[in-house]
Amino acid sequence: MGTRCLGCGWWLVAVVAGSVAPRTQSWEWRVPPLGAVEYRRECTARASEAAPSAAAARSAALAGKNVEHFVHRIPPAPWMCDGELAPDRRSVDGPVRDLRDVARAIAFDLSSRSAIRGRFPRVVPLGDLVVSGSWSAPSADGTQTLRATLVARPPAAVAGEPKGTVERLRVFCVTGADGSVEMERRVDAAAGVVAKYSVRFDLVVREEDKKFRRVAVADEWTFVAVRDNQDADFRKRVAAAITEGVGFVREQVEGKKSFLVDAGGDERNYGSGRLALALLTLVQAHAAATDPVVIAGFDDLRRRRLEDSYSIATALMAMAARHAPPGEAERVRSDGNAPLPPPRNLDERDRKVAEKWTKQLLGNIDPRADPAKILRFNYTPGPRYDTSLQQYGLLGLWSALRLGIEVPNGAFAAAARQLLAVQCPPGDRLVLRRTTHAQLRDAAGTDAPPKAVEDRVAARGFSYQEPGEPPFGSMTSAGISGLLLARAGMVAQQDADRALLSQIDAGLAASFGWLATEFSVRSNPGFAERADNHWYYWLYGLERSCELASIAWLNGRDWYYEGALQLLSQQQPNGSFRAEHPSSLLLDTTCFAILFLVKSTPAVITGG
Numbered sequence: 001m002g003t004r005c006l007g008c009g010w011w012l013v014a015v016v017a018g019s020v021a022p023r024t025q026s027w028e029w030r031v032p033p034l035g036a037v038e039y040r041r042e043c044t045a046r047a048s049e050a051a052p053s054a055a056a057a058r059s060a061a062l063a064g065k066n067v068e069h070f071v072h073r074i075p076p077a078p079w080m081c082d083g084e085l086a087p088d089r090r091s092v093d094g095p096v097r098d099l100r101d102v103a104r105a106i107a108f109d110l111s112s113r114s115a116i117r118g119r120f121p122r123v124v125p126l127g128d129l130v131v132s133g134s135w136s137a138p139s140a141d142g143t144q145t146l147r148a149t150l151v152a153r154p155p156a157a158v159a160g161e162p163k164g165t166v167e168r169l170r171v172f173c174v175t176g177a178d179g180s181v182e183m184e185r186r187v188d189a190a191a192g193v194v195a196k197y198s199v200r201f202d203l204v205v206r207e208e209d210k211k212f213r214r215v216a217v218a219d220e221w222t223f224v225a226v227r228d229n230q231d232a233d234f235r236k237r238v239a240a241a242i243t244e245g246v247g248f249v250r251e252q253v254e255g256k257k258s259f260l261v262d263a264g265g266d267e268r269n270y271g272s273g274r275l276a277l278a279l280l281t282l283v284q285a286h287a288a289a290t291d292p293v294v295i296a297g298f299d300d301l302r303r304r305r306l307e308d309s310y311s312i313a314t315a316l317m318a319m320a321a322r323h324a325p326p327g328e329a330e331r332v333r334s335d336g337n338a339p340l341p342p343p344r345n346l347d348e349r350d351r352k353v354a355e356k357w358t359k360q361l362l363g364n365i366d367p368r369a370d371p372a373k374i375l376r377f378n379y380t381p382g383p384r385y386d387t388s389l390q391q392y393g394l395l396g397l398w399s400a401l402r403l404g405i406e407v408p409n410g411a412f413a414a415a416a417r418q419l420l421a422v423q424c425p426p427g428d429r430l431v432l433r434r435t436t437h438a439q440l441r442d443a444a445g446t447d448a449p450p451k452a453v454e455d456r457v458a459a460r461g462f463s464y465q466e467p468g469e470p471p472f473g474s475m476t477s478a479g480i481s482g483l484l485l486a487r488a489g490m491v492a493q494q495d496a497d498r499a500l501l502s503q504i505d506a507g508l509a510a511s512f513g514w515l516a517t518e519f520s521v522r523s524n525p526g527f528a529e530r531a532d533n534h535w536y537y538w539l540y541g542l543e544r545s546c547e548l549a550s551i552a553w554l555n556g557r558d559w560y561y562e563g564a565l566q567l568l569s570q571q572q573p574n575g576s577f578r579a580e581h582p583s584s585l586l587l588d589t590t591c592f593a594i595l596f597l598v599k600s601t602p603a604v605i606t607g608g
Helices: 054-058 099-107 165-170 232-254 271-284 292-303 309-322 328-334 348-363 387-402 411-422 437-443 473-492 498-518 535-548 559-568 586-597
Strands: 002-004 011-015 036-047 079-081 115-123 127-135 143-153 176-188 193-208 211-227 429-436 453-458 551-554
Touching (some): 054 211, 099 176, 232 586, 271 309, 309 348, 473 498, 473 535, 498 535, 535 551, 551 559
Antiparallel strands (some): 011 115
């Protein structure tokens, strides 16, 4: 028998052998609907200095060098969610993009009790992994040991993926690796959980010709509790994380940190953009309007000379959030198709500033296209564009519209045409189910399952720029957000181009189909090289996509609950959220985490 992950293609094959426990003992996960199993973990990772041969590396001392190149800086959280379980509820499903999650997939496969051969493609930077070995017979308390080998090879091509994907990916992978895997697990069959597992990988990695390195990773998970979906404990943890995170962000703004100041001469230094992002975070997390740090921060922002589209759009978002009527987000979220509230009432000072920012934003476009037909946003005026900037351009225009600032008729439609033009080609067809917040409320207190909007779609994601590039999560969520905002802008301006609105709806359904197919909050899904890049940006983009469309569950999965569990595991004692890379700023990661946790994006009009 075997288990296949539909989202990423890894296989774990259990070969029936004489050591299998009696068939009367059935091992199956018992997790509440949309609930989760919590663990406590201890993890270490070390590497040696480079050696000239595999033999020399195998005996080399471990010194903690270069570990983050082989093991992601942010460990996927020690949780297992009900939504991750395969249909037979005996193993976890979904993409595996971290060596430690390779161990989780093996340990949590309750269908595997004898010989195994697990294939895990595209675990960057190691490549395609094959783990082969045998479990010992279960002891009386359900304990087993595994002795296995791991072999890594450069990624192989996958049928149906964009041309050149595997060549792009191999650039980021080592040329090979092999070594041993030792694991022990204890299965509590009565409780339907893995009570504990520990694993040790001891590998020799071939980075290039005559350059080898030993890498050792140890990870131990111990069962804590089975949790119900969004229970009181979860809500308490989220509230505390928001409070502590806001305290960190407030300290950064009050301290006028150097990274909040524009360095000059570079349209991508984002000092003012970070200030705007921090202020947006504070306002969305319900900082008091009279908070002197918020007041001083907005005074500072008004005086800034904003140039790049990210900074301008985020500043407009912050101002729109600050001037939002009390309770607006909750009212709009309660009915995603309700009429939009009237524009904010701005004083003359803020109106002039918002008008200036909007004009600057509309100038930051790619001049190679006629903006009346195709509107492409760039950092500053010039011949380039990308999907992320397109999203932010639309976020800025939408915020300007909410502030009562005039946006040229046709701008939202022209921006939508650009996104539709760069959406990736269709992939597999699937049934997409989107459960809205309203449908979830309607089912509350009844025995009936929530209703859902169902469509049969061919999944289509978004890449960074061109449709022939491989799609990934953060860009697909950017494309979805952009299309939703463009649609809302067209409706608000009474744009009657029904053909374009229909194309947008089809594009949105296809994009949500891609998210449902590739769904993961343990990494940035899709193109494997992006797995540990812009992870917080991906989660914030997921929040924005689903909240703009008033989606509570995507194909039966509670995206907010699963994402929040990942984030809660990354918060540090000072309230910040640990960064994906040494060069990442804690302010950025913390703001994105808080904006996710507070559900900062209310729904917009999505219907006709």
